[in-house]
Amino acid sequence: MSINPTTQAAPSPAADEAAVRKAISSISRPPKASALSAALTFGWRGMLKVKHVPEQLLDVTITPVMFVLMFTYLFGGAIAGSTGEYLDYILPGILVMSVLFTTVYSGVALNTDLTKGVVDRFRSLPIWRPAPLVGSLLGDSVRYVLAGTVIIVLGVILGYRPGAGIGGAIAALALVVLFSFALSWVFTTLGLLLRSPNAVMNAGFMGIFPLTFLSNVFVDPRTLPPVLEAFVDVNPISILATASRGLMEGNAEAGDIAIVLTVAVALTAVFAPLTTRLYRKG
C-alpha cells in the first residue's frame, strides 16, 4: 500500500492532522450503552432542542391559554350560568385537551427528523432499537408537564381552586401525561407513514380535534342528543377528563382511572411495536 501524501500542503490551520491521528488512536471502544442510558440520552437531545428553539414551546402554551380565556369568559356564562362555575368544570378538561394536542407534535418532530440524514446515523448505531423513539417521547413528556402546569397555574390565577389541593392537581396531571405518552405512539406511527411534517400535523389534528370536542371536555353530555351522548360517554377522552376532574376534586372513581390506564396500555402495546418496526425498516 503506498498512500504517501506527497502533495499534501503544510498542515492547515483548520484541521490539525497530527491531532486527528492522535484522536483516532486515543480511544478504545467502551461497552455498549444500556437501553435506559440510550433512551435518556435521546430525552436529553429533546431537551436541548427546547433550549435552542424555545419558540417550540409557544405552540404548546399559548393555544391552551387562549382556550381557557375564550371558553371561560366568552361561553362560560352561557353554558354554566357563571364564569366561575364553568371554570371549575372546564379547567381539568382544558388540561386534557392542551396536553393531548401537544402529542401531535411528537409525530411531526419524528417526521422532520426523518427528512434529515441524522436518522441514518442513529439507525446505524449499536443501541437498543426503540431508544430514539422512547427517548424523544420521554423528552416530549417534559413538554406535556410544562403545558399542563401552565394551564393549572393559569386556572389558579383566574380563581380555580382544586378541591384535592396541589396533590390532586399533580395526580391529574400525572394521569394526563401518562395517557399522552401512550397516545403519542399513534402519532409517531403516523409520522413514519406520512410524507411530510405538514401531512402529519393535518392528519393528527383531523383525528384529535373532533375526538376532543365530542367529549365532555367542554359541555356536560347530558345536554346532548342521545346518540351523541352515547358516543361521548364511551369516548376515552371523556373518561380521561372525568378522571382528571375527580382527581382534582378528590372524588375520582377507581373504575375511570382503570379504564384510562387500560386504554393507555392498549395504545402502547399496539402502536409502540408498530412505530419501532416502521422506524427500523426506514
Place this chain on the structure above:
Amino acid sequence: MTAHSPLAIEANGLVKSFGETLAVDGVDLAVPSNSVYGMLGPNGAGKTTVIRMLATLIRPDAGSARVLGHDIVKEADAVRSAVSLTGQLASVDEDLTGRENLILLGRLLGLKRAAAKERSAELLEAFGLSEAATRLVKNYSGGIRRRLDIAASIVVTPKLMFLDEPTTGLDPRSRNQVWGIIRALVEAGTTILLCTQYLEEADQLADGIAVIDHGKVIAEGTPGQLKASVGSGALHVRLLDPDQRPQAERVLQQGLGDVNLATDPAALWASCSDADRAAETLAELTRVGVRIADFSLDQPSLDEVFLALTGHPAEEVSAGQPNALEEEQTA
C-alpha cells in the same frame, strides 16, 4: 495487502429495488481489510443503496453480505458495533451545536458523561472546530459541517467506515483537509468504503475501485488498471475560434486517433497515453494555423472511464434515471 488478508466486506449478488426502480442489480464486492476501497459511479448508479445495505439500514431483496465477518441481516447488531457511517447528507443534528452532537454520540456509544465531554473536546480541537463548537450546526459552512460529520463518525474509532461522497460540494481546501483525515484514518487501521463521483478522489485515496453503473459493477481494479483500460489520459484542447474545430479535429485524428467533441463548441479531446505524441500533435495544430486558447494532458475523467467501459458518458446515465437518487434518499 496479500491475497490471504481477511476480507472486511464480502458481498454476493446484492439486489435492492424501490418500487419499479431496480437500484442495485447483483453487486459483488470483496474489500480487503486495512484498505480504502472506492465505489465510483454517477448519481443514481446505486452506490448509496449498496452502502445503506452494508450499514444495515435497509435489507437486501436478494443476495448476502458479510461485514467484518458478520452477516448484515442475521448479525446486524454486531455489524453496527464495528462500523460508522458518514452520509451524503451531513448526518449530524442541525438543531444542536457541534459539541452537543459529539457528546450525544459519545453517550450513545457507551461513554460515560465525563468521558463523552472529554472526547468531544479532543475531537473539536483536532478537527479545528473549537470556535464553532457552541454554534448550531445549521449555521455551519459546508466544509466545517463535513469535518464535524467525520469527527462524529470517529467518536469511537470504527473498524470500518462508510464514507458516502465525503467531498461533494466542498471547495478544494476543505476537500484536501477531508482527504488528509481519511489518510490518517487508514494509517490507524480503519478500512474505508468510499463512494465517490470523482475519479481523482478515488485515484488519490483508493487501493481498489469498483465502477458502478445501473446498479451493477461494470469494472474493478486498482486505479492504475482502470486508467490503463481507458488509455492513461487525454489531450484536451480548447480553440480560440470555434470555426476551426473541424480542422483541429482532423489534425488530432491523424496524430492521436479517435477524437471526441466536447459540448463547448471550441473544445475537443482525444485519448492520449504519450506526452511526446501530444506535443507533436499540438505543434502540428499550430503549424496548420489552428489557434489554441489552452490545452491540458489530463488523467481520464469519470466521463472518459464511462465512455470507455460502457460506450456512453456518465451524464447520460444519470439523465436516464432522473429519479434513482431521489428514490435512494427517500427510501
